[in-house]
Amino acid sequence: MNLLHWINLLYTLSGFCVGALVGMTGVGGGSLMTPILILLFGIHPATAIGTDLLYAGMTQAGGTLVHGVYRTIDWRIVGRLAAGSIPATALTIMALSRINVSSDASRTLFNDVLGIALLLTAIVLVFRQRILAVYAAHIGELDPSKTKVFTIGFGAALGVLVSISSVGAGAIGVTALLLLYPHLPMRRIVGSDVTHAVPLTLAGGIGHLMLGTVDWRILVSLLVGSLPGVFLGGHVSVRMPDRALRLVLATILIVVAGRLLL
DSSP states (O other): OOGGGGOOHHHHHHHHHHHHHHHHHOOOTHHHHHHHHHHTTOOOHHHHHHHHHHHHHHHHHHHHHHHHHTTOOOHHHHHHHHHHHHHHHHHHHHHHHTSOTTSHHHHHHHHHHHHHHHHHHHHHHHHHHHHHHHHHHHTOOOOHHHHHHHHHHHHHHHHHHHHHHSOOTTHHHHHHHHHHOTTSOHHHHHHHHHHHHHHHHHHHHHHHHHHTOOOHHHHHHHHHHHHHHHHHHHHHHTTSOHHHHHHHHHHHHHHHHHHHHO
16 A cells, blocks of 8 residues: 555654753653643543653654664663563553453543553653752662662653553653662663663554554654754754743643643
8 A cells, every 4th residue: 555545644643842941941742742742632531641652762763763873772771670660561451451442431541541651741841859858868878789779669650651651761761760869871871771662662563563552654744844843943952942932741641631631
């Protein structure tokens, strides 16, 4: 079949806009794409999440290559996160396979978890520095053994959250790693988070593929738009104030979360 028959221009335009925002802010695309598919296009939450997970895995792979070239990946952290997230993702997909993901109850579950995840992302975007300061003042740096355990545990929490909402491996992941590894340079934190997002989202996406909750036509259309969007967004980001971008994005996420939860 001709590839053009698979492309829907509205989905492609959405992919471009989300890709541009991701490039400008560094926030994971799941925070933006999944709500768009659900609220604007009326896609069932399970299908929106499953499709977005594969979409995220494919787009994050490019970012991983860039970070690999510049050696900004801490593979020790990636391994610890994956040790928790991959088994947790598998268990979550197994749990989802035992329910009717197309039912109204499942729709409510997906919407509620997604709404909560979006609110958490918005809070992290606005109050990251304050969160880091409070944590440093009251808890401080953990010893290496506790850091390892908490990293694996956080990876497991991400596995569950991302499998049900496709959100969490962006702003939330970076902030958690900043708390756990305060002396690690920011570029290595981001590189490690982006790298871990690839196996995490692909595992979740493959799981949803097995559940039958992936729409290939939507996926192809999104990729056609998002790849140039990410490039353009990254180019524009150096010319725009970071805090203003994050405040605007946080406001959008709060509004969207309200629509999903109410």
